[in-house]
Amino acid sequence: PTALPKAPAHPRWVRVNTLKTTLDEQLSSTFAGYEETKHLSVIMSARSSSKTYFIDPNIPNLLAFPPKIELSKSTAYVGGQIIFQDKASCFPAYLLDVGAEIGDIIDGCAAPGNKTTQLAAIVSAAPTKAPRHVIAFERDKARASTLEKMVNLASADNVVTIKGGQDFLAAQPGSEEYSKTQAILLDPSCSGSGIVGRDDTIEIQLPTAPESIKPNSKGSASKKRKRTDVKSSHPEESTTLKLEVDNLPHEESPEDNNTSDRLTALSTFQLRILTHAMRFPQARRITYSTCSIHCEENESVVLQALQSTIAKERGWAILKREQQVTGLRDWQHRGIWDDGKLGLEAKTRDHAKEEILDACIRCEKGTDAGTMGFFVAAFTRHGPEAVEQN
Ligand code: SAM
Numbered sequence: 001p002t003a004l005p006k007a008p009a010h011p012r013w014v015r016v017n018t019l020k021t022t023l024d025e026q027l028s029s030t031f032a033g034y035e036e037t038k039h040l041s042v043i044m045s046a047r048s049s050s051k052t053y054f055i056d057p058n059i060p061n062l063l064a065f066p067p068k069i070e071l072s073k074s075t076a077y078v079g080g081q082i083i084f085q086d087k088a089s090c091f092p093a094y095l096l097d098v099g100a101e102i103g104d105i106i107d108g109c110a111a112p113g114n115k116t117t118q119l120a121a122i123v124s125a126a127p128t129k130a131p132r133h134v135i136a137f138e139r140d141k142a143r144a145s146t147l148e149k150m151v152n153l154a155s156a157d158n159v160v161t162i163k164g165g166q167d168f169l170a171a172q173p174g175s176e177e178y179s180k181t182q183a184i185l186l187d188p189s190c191s192g193s194g195i196v197g198r199d200d201t202i203e204i205q206l207p208t209a210p211e212s213i214k215p216n217s218k219g220s221a222s223k224k225r226k227r228t229d230v231k232s233s234h235p236e237e238s239t240t241l242k243l244e245v246d247n248l249p250h251e252e253s254p255e256d257n258n259t260s261d262r263l264t265a266l267s268t269f270q271l272r273i274l275t276h277a278m279r280f281p282q283a284r285r286i287t288y289s290t291c292s293i294h295c296e297e298n299e300s301v302v303l304q305a306l307q308s309t310i311a312k313e314r315g316w317a318i319l320k321r322e323q324q325v326t327g328l329r330d331w332q333h334r335g336i337w338d339d340g341k342l343g344l345e346a347k348t349r350d351h352a353k354e355e356i357l358d359a360c361i362r363c364e365k366g367t368d369a370g371t372m373g374f375f376v377a378a379f380t381r382h383g384p385e386a387v388e389q390n
Contacts, residue, residue, distance in 0.1 A: 009044040010196050011054075011064040011370045012071065013087045015114075018121045019155045021081040023061050027053075030076040031063075040064060040370055058327035059090045061121075064370060080153035085114045086196075088363035088374030092289040093118040095361070095378050096183050097325050100126045102285070103180040108168035108277060109188045110136035111143035113150035119185060120156035134160045135181070137168040169272065173279040183285040184277040188270050190290035190297050191263060194373020196365050263296045270297055274305045278316050278379070285319070289376040295338040298375040299360055302335075305379070306356065318359040319378035328361060333369070335360025335377070 016023045027034075034051040037043060043054045046066035056062035064087070065071070076082045093115045098105055105123065110116045116136045123132055136151070138144040144164030151160045163171075171178065270290070277286050288305070290297050305311055306318060321329055335357035365373040 009370075010067055010372075011040070011043050011087075012067060012069050013056075013085060013090075013370075014063045014065060014071065015059075015083045015085045015090060015118065016061040016063065017081055017083050017117065017154050018061055019117070019124055020079070021076070023055075023063075026063075026076060026082060030074055030082065041368060044368065044370055056087060058331060059087060059094055060327075062087060062090055080155065083114065083117065083154065085118070086372045086374075087369075088194075088371040088376075089114055089291070090118060091328060091361060091363070091374065091376045092185055092187060092287040093122060094325060095319075095328050095376055096185055096285055096287045097378075098122055098126070098183050098285075100128045102132075103128075103130075103182040103282070104133045104135060104178070105183045105185065106168070106171075106178070106181050106277075106280070107134055107136045108184060108186045108273060109138070110162075111138040111140065111147040113147040113154075113156075115185055115187055116147065116160055117150060117154040117156045120151075120154070120159040123159055132159075132180070135163060135178075136160050137163045137166050137171065139165065139167040141165040169276050171276075173276070174281060178280055179282060181280050182282050184280060184283055185287050185289075186273055186277055187289045188273050189266070190270070190292040191266055191294060192291055193293045194291040194363070194365055194375075196372045263294055266292075267296045267301055270301045271304050271308075274301060275308050275310050278305070278308070278310045278314055284381055286316075286379040287376055288379070289374065291372060291374050293365070293373040293375075295336065298362075298377075299335045299337070299357060302360060302377045303353070303356060311379075315381045316379050317381060318356045319380045320355060320359050323380065324359075324378070331361055333362045333364060334358050335362060335375075 016026050031051075031053055034053050037052050037054050040054050043052060043064045043066055046052055048066065049068045049070055050066050051069075052066060054064040056064060062085075071077050071082070071084075074082070077084070096105070096119070098119065105119055107116045107119060113136070116134060119134045123134060134156075136147060138147050141164060144162060148162055148164065151157050151162065270288075274286070274288050277283065288302065292298060302318070306316065310316075321334070337353075337357060360375065360377045363369065363371040363374040365371065
């Protein structure tokens, strides 16, 4: 029998950081001599480090390279001009669609800062009369320090205000500080069941010097693993580290640890954080995302949030597919229905729920789309308190 290839053909996704450079500039400098392919399948079948790139049609400024391409020592990566970020992980900030009519934006669960820096780049590309800010919460102090490094490296520090060691759930929605907050990106802790590994290891790519990560006191993983040099295609990493697999920068744990109790605990927290975001009086848009494949953490949370008292009081609705930015409206893989996992009131399937599921965006791992497993949905409202800025 033919041996299965060791590494999955998962592309190396690279987001060009437009705070520092442009796509054209990178194609003619860092990637000079590389050949463009119009087919992602070419990238995914290129097991060597062949100099080929693919320009993503869904997300602006995103490139794919063959899985084994070595870019982590390039000047552009070390200098924060390019950022390793899985395609799916780029969806939430883009879906939030923060054009010039939107004021401040909160990133409620920010470290290590891939989506924060992406938001900062989007905000800077659409300047407003009054400067606007990305307010980034990260409750874990060690992770907040990584976030700060990434924000500085990406030159996003003049747009991003970091709330290091601060719990988004403790932020007072009615306070003056958030009176201009009109959009909220929520990418909370999840089971990590959609994460794609390379060579069965976890790769932590880092442009900065190694740093230590404090031990995970919660001990989410079921087995202790030895300290090791680890490799993965985890999109949320951004610094080079030697660390214990138990203490990954993203709080994932092995799939076999995703017991029903754990998923219930995670989804309870996820629903809580999402309904908290719905309380911000000027908020008009929210995205909710996970790198989980489980309905309990995804469609079920969305449906329950829409049925919550706060959503009804404030007039929150799902951002329908036809209202979404073009690149994501056209994405074919949508929310899924899994009977018994969609929350108590969700068991009857009707037209409204079909529309909600169609508004949800899913990415499946191990397909020809070359993404990790991911989920994102957006909410919108035109409530009485929502006012135009600028
Ligand atoms: N959005 C990040 C990115 O793209 O780089 C990844 C976020 S990771 C999935 C979730 C993060 O949220 C973790 O760093 C975790 O410590 C943080 N977090 C979880 N609950 C939080 C809360 N209540 N307030 C602030 N941060 C929280």
